[in-house]
Amino acid sequence: MKFTGxxxxxxxxxxxxxxxIAQALFEHGLTVVITARGLSGAADTARRIDPSGARAxxxxxxxxxxxxxxxxxxSVMKRFGALHYMVNNAGITGPHGVxxxxxxxxxxxxxxxxxxxxxxxxxxxxIPAILASGGGAVLNLSxxxxxxxxxxxxxxTAAKHAVLxxxxxxxxxxxxxxxxxxxxxxxxxxxPRMKELPDDVRQQMAATHPMGRMAEPSxxxxxxxxxxxxxxxxxxxxxxxxxGGYTAR
Numbered sequence: 001m002k003f004t005g006x007x008x009x010x011x012x013x014x015x016x017x018x019x020x021i022a023q024a025l026f027e028h029g030l031t032v033v034i035t036a037r038g039l040s041g042a043a044d045t046a047r048r049i050d051p052s053g054a055r056a057x058x059x060x061x062x063x064x065x066x067x068x069x070x071x072x073x074x075s076v077m078k079r080f081g082a083l084h085y086m087v088n089n090a091g092i093t094g095p096h097g098v099x100x101x102x103x104x105x106x107x108x109x110x111x112x113x114x115x116x117x118x119x120x121x122x123x124x125x126x127i128p129a130i131l132a133s134g135g136g137a138v139l140n141l142s143x144x145x146x147x148x149x150x151x152x153x154x155x156x157t158a159a160k161h162a163v164l165x166x167x168x169x170x171x172x173x174x175x176x177x178x179x180x181x182x183x184x185x186x187x188x189x190x191x192p193r194m195k196e197l198p199d200d201v202r203q204q205m206a207a208t209h210p211m212g213r214m215a216e217p218s219x220x221x222x223x224x225x226x227x228x229x230x231x232x233x234x235x236x237x238x239x240x241x242x243x244g245g246y247t248a249r
Contacts, residue, residue, distance in 0.1 A: 001229035004029040006136070007080045008228070009072065011063055011122060012090030014041035016191035017141070017220050021087055022056070023049055024221030025228070030085070031055045033076055037062050063090045063118030064110075066125075073125040077132075084136035085228050086126035091115040091141060091159070097152040108155045115159035116166070123170050127179055135178030137228045140167045142183040142239065147247045160185075164239050171237030180236040182227045187243030190214040209244030 008025050012018040014036035022032045026049050034049070034056060036042040042058035050056035057079075061072040076083050094111040095103070119140050130136040145153070146160035164183055171181040188194065188205045194214065195202075206213045223242050226232055241247045 001028050001225055001231055003084075003229065005031075006084040007031050007033065007076065007082050007133075008085035008087060009033045009035060009076060009083065009122075009126065010087040010089055011035045011061060011118065013087075014038070014045045016193060017186060017189055017217055018087075018089040019045050019049075020217030020221035021089060021224045022221075024218065024225045025085075025087075026050060026056055028225050028229070031057075031080065033057055033059055033072075035059050035061045035072060035090070061090075063088075063121060064113040066117075066121045069118070069121040070125045073129050077129055082133035083126060083129040084133055086122055086130065086136075086138045087141070087224065087228075088119040088122040088138070088163075089141045090118050093153060093156045095153075099152070100154050103155060111155040111159055112162075115156065116162045119163050119166055123166065123181070127170070127174065130179050131174075131177060137180040137182070137232075138170070139224055139227055140181070140183045142167070142185045144185050144187045144241060144243050144246045146183070146185050146239065147241070167239070168237050175236055180232070182232075182235060182238045182240065184220065184223055184227065185239060185241040185243060185247070186215055186220050187241070187246040188214045189217055189220060191217055209246050210248065211244035213244065215242055215244065 010022045013022040013034040039060040046056040046058040062068045142163040143160045145157040146164045167183040
């Protein structure tokens with residue numbers, strides 16, 4: 001999987017799964033644009049990944065705002081002259097353990113704007129840039145919630161189902177144009193935020209996977225790198241769980 005000379009944007013990459021994906025892509029030779037709502041967090045991650053600053057750079061974006069996403073893509077094109085890959089990772093889960101009837105409208109809108117509109121805006125503005133750069137690939141982050149229903153987080157579950165629909169439709173639209181578009185679906189991932197939870201909660205979350213553990217962030221990163229690479233040249237419109245068997249039940 002060689003990406004030398006290629007440019008990728010990873011949204012929501014200051015920590016967790018996004019950081020792991022950015023790290024994996026950097027290790028495969030890409031120049032990685034690490035984005036977050038706050039520039040300082042993205043900049044810290046960029047320095048951790050590439051202290052030289054040559055192939056990991058930070059930019060600020062609010063994926064809920066289409067003009068912010070447009071400005072991000074325009075800035076990347078102006079700085080690097082190309083964009084070959086887009087990873088729409090930014091997302092929030094919203095409140096947990098809340099029924100639909102008790103879920104606030106504001107929280108619903110925040111989840112949908114971040115997790116669905118953010119993916120839509122990312123593809124809307126990145127795909128033309130990728131086409132202008134000679135083609136490439138897009139990867140959208142769904143979740144196991146994109147394949148099953150999970151009570152208490154209905155908006156997040158609806159959003160991740162919507163990501164799959166956006167992915168499949170866009171993949172069909174650009175199947176012969178030179179842009180492949182896929183989605184991955186992590187189960188619970190042992191991110192730094194997860195490590196802060198009590199041990200009994202972590203054990204319960206791990207036990208939901210038939211493999212009996214959570215995913216390591218690097219496992220998601222390696223899957224992302226494969227799906228973006230030319231090794232996956234005949235793969236588009238797909239939904240790929242990285243879930244230790246969660247969705248097989």
